[in-house]
Amino acid sequence: MPxxxxxxxxxxxxxxxxxDELRWRGLVHVSTDEAALAEALAGxxxxxxxxxxxxxxxxxLGNLLQILLLRRLQLAGHRPVGLVGGSxxxxxxxxxxAERVLQSKEQVAERVRLIREQVERYLDFDGDGAAEMVDNLDWTSGLSAIDFLRDVGKHFRVGxxxxxxxxxxxxxxDAGISYTEFSYQILQAYDFxxxxxxxxxxxxxxxxxxWGNLTAGVDLVHRAEGAAVHALGTPLITNSDGTKFGKSEGNAVWLxxxxxxxxxxxxxWLxxxxxxxxxxxxxxxxxxRDELERLEGARVERPGAREAQRRLAWEVTALVHGDAAADGARDASAALFGTGDLTCIDEGTLLAAVAELPGTEAAPGDRVDLLLSRTVAKSVGEARRAIAQGGVSVNNRRIEDQDAVLAEEDxxxxxxxxxxxxxxxxxxxHRR
Known part of the structure; x- marks a missing residue:
């Protein structure tokens, strides 16, 4: 983040x-020895x-929750390690x-670079508790199959x-599972x-x-080194209606x-x-907590103001894309769905904002009623009646003439x- x-x-x-804070924020779904982990985090x-x-x-967004958890741990005096899975x-x-489609080594390497850069933006790499980024390909690429089976595989039970x-x-x-994917949990456990x-x-x-992969790592450390280590599983984030959070018709919300x-x-978020x-x-x-309780009170008292949603949208957008991008998105949203000045919105934000709207091609001189009839009116007659009733605007400027045309400056x-x-x-x- 910036x-x-x-x-x-x-x-x-x-x-x-x-x-206590992690539990209050809903970030603890399951863990190994809770008392021992709470004590370790307090130390x-x-x-x-x-x-x-x-x-x-x-x-x-699911990954973002994990990155922010690492950041919370770092702020509390712990040292975070972000691991990118090159192997x-x-x-x-x-x-x-079903079985995943295997990606080429070159494609995986490029994705490792991109994801590493994303994680790095959220952690502090200086001072006490400095974060570190690692790639598990570094310690597996030179490991022979024989050594892997003897030194790691022997600690796992097929049952x-x-x-x-x-x-x-x-x-x-009917799909079954390949030995390749079956072995994944051993490979991830080896990271721990x-x-x-x-x-x-x-x-x-x-x-x-x-959780199964996390506990496999805990078990491997215990079997190989005789040491007790911890795992913490956060809840799968779902909406109140039970749908998976961050998904809309199969489309993820990307960082x-x-x-x-x-x-x-x-x-x-809005x-x-x-x-x-x-x-x-x-x-x-x-x-x-004090600020969140205030926002909850405002939500109950003034639900139409949607203050909590507006604060959520700005805060998370600022975390991921920076303050300027959050300000631009907020201003664009206010201008599109209010009476703000659309001319103040930068080109990239404006084009992103209108990308999901019904659209038509246009050129200076085109009649507004015709443009409406191609998008949000059933006919030219309906569009002209809407203009006569004062219900049509171009760039938040009310159109009063039924024969109005689109100007270059529009x-x-x-x-x-x-x-x-x-x-x-x-x-x-859109200009044609």
């Missing part, structure tokens, strides 16, 4: 312990890691449904491996052993759907602005329901004009 956003993050001193100086496999060219990405964590949820689901399906041996790492975090624009990112907004604020922002940045019918029905006229 340095300004990084500097704003602090743990909340109102909690008796870090463990300071613990080394914790989370792994990120390069299954896509960008991380998404595990070549294998693939088994999915419950236990078969009980893992994804493995069990695949075994009972290596980080324990080389960096004194005693905690691995991840989503609760990774890469080229895949999900800052404006679309902002709008995703559209959070009242039932979900407090949980999202707790998990994805560093706002204090094409913002020379590219697009925003048509509005009524209060919230929008369309875009």
């Amino acid at each position: 340095k300004t956003a990084l500097d704003r993050q602090h743990n909340d001193a109102s909690f008796p312990s870090l463990w 300071g100086g613990l080394t914790a890691y989370c792994g990120f496999d390069p299954t896509a060219p960008s991380l998404h 595990t990405g070549l294998i693939g964590d088994p999915r419950p449904t 236990t491996m078969l009980k893992k949820d994804a493995v069990s689901a695949r075994l009972n399906s 052993l290596q980080l324990f041996r080389t960096r004194g790492c005693t905690l691995q975090t991840g989503g609760s759907d990774q 890469d602005p080229m895949l999900t624009t800052p404006y679309a990112f902002f709008q995703f 559209n959070t329901t009242d039932d979900d907004v407090l949980d999202r604020l707790k998990a994805f922002t560093f706002l204090t 094409l913002l940045h020379g590219r697009v004009a925003v048509l509005r019918r009524g209060k919230r029905t929008l369309a875009a006229a």
